[in-house]
Amino acid sequence: MMNIRRAVVTAAGAAMVLAAISGCVPEPGSTPSPSASISSPTPSGAATPVSPAPTPSPIETMLPDTLQLPERCEDIYSAGMLESLNQQNPPLNDPGVTMYSTENAVGLEILAAGPASIRCSWGTPSESGLATTVTVIDATQAAALRTGLLESGFGCEDGLGGTVCRIEQRGVSLDDVPYLRGETHVVRDNGWVATAYINFTPEGYSEDIVQTLWG
Known part of the structure; x- marks a missing residue:
């Protein structure tokens, strides 16, 4: 069973849920410069040379290249799921829907770095909808993302061929309207x-995307 963390937020915090997110530009972390290697002096004389020690292999930073990023949002869903979404909460990619696919700081930092990705949303600017981003990542980003989600209170477990992390919140808006909000993340191979x-x-939403993209 998925380990889902549910939290009840206050009415004051509910206003943030229903507000559209206009933008976010997290500052990328700086990358330290590699240290220069220092060579030992070569001794002179007729002594028999000693074979150098083998150079250790670099740390692997590539993941299996199993995700081929589609060009259209329609192609991240099965035909059945696409039809269901068009019936339940159209349209696809309304320009007025500006919500991000995550509010997690580590996730936002990865997206701000500009990796290859495709963003898809469903619904109109309202109190009901969703946004999904499918992104190509490397091993370092995948590890940082898993750690960041866990530290933010997400429940994570093995699933869908990788790691699935979820969080969900229920609350009441300033107009006394109950709401449900949350995030679901799947990290698998290079995706x-x-x-x-x-x-x-939508039932089976993330599962359908994984099945469609990975097969």
């Missing part, structure tokens, strides 16, 4: 599927 939703949780 990351991030989905944020408000009052709209």
Whole structure:
């Protein structure tokens, strides 16, 4: 069973749930410069040379290249799921829907770095909808993302051929309207599927995307 963390937020915090997110530009972390190697002096004389020790292999930073990023949002879903979404909460990619697919700081930093990705949303600017981003990542980003999600209170477990992390919150808006919001993340091989939703949780949504993209 998925380890889902549920939290009840206050009415004051509920206003943030229903507000559209206009933008976010997290500052990327700086990359330290590699240290220069220092060579030992070569001794002179007729002594028999000693074979150098083997050079250790570099740390592997590549993941299996199993995700081929599609060009259209329609192609991240099966035909059945696409039809269901068009019936439940159209349209696909309304320009007024600006919500991010995650509010996690590590996730936002990865997306701000500009990796290859495709963002898809469902619904109109309202109190019901979702946004998904499918992103190509490397091993370092995948590890940082898993750690960041766990430290933010997500429940994570093995699933869908990789790692699945979820969090969900229920609350009441300033107008006394109950709401449900949350995020689901799937990290598998060189791919990351991030989905944020408000009052709209299609059954089997993330599972369908993984099945369609990975097979």
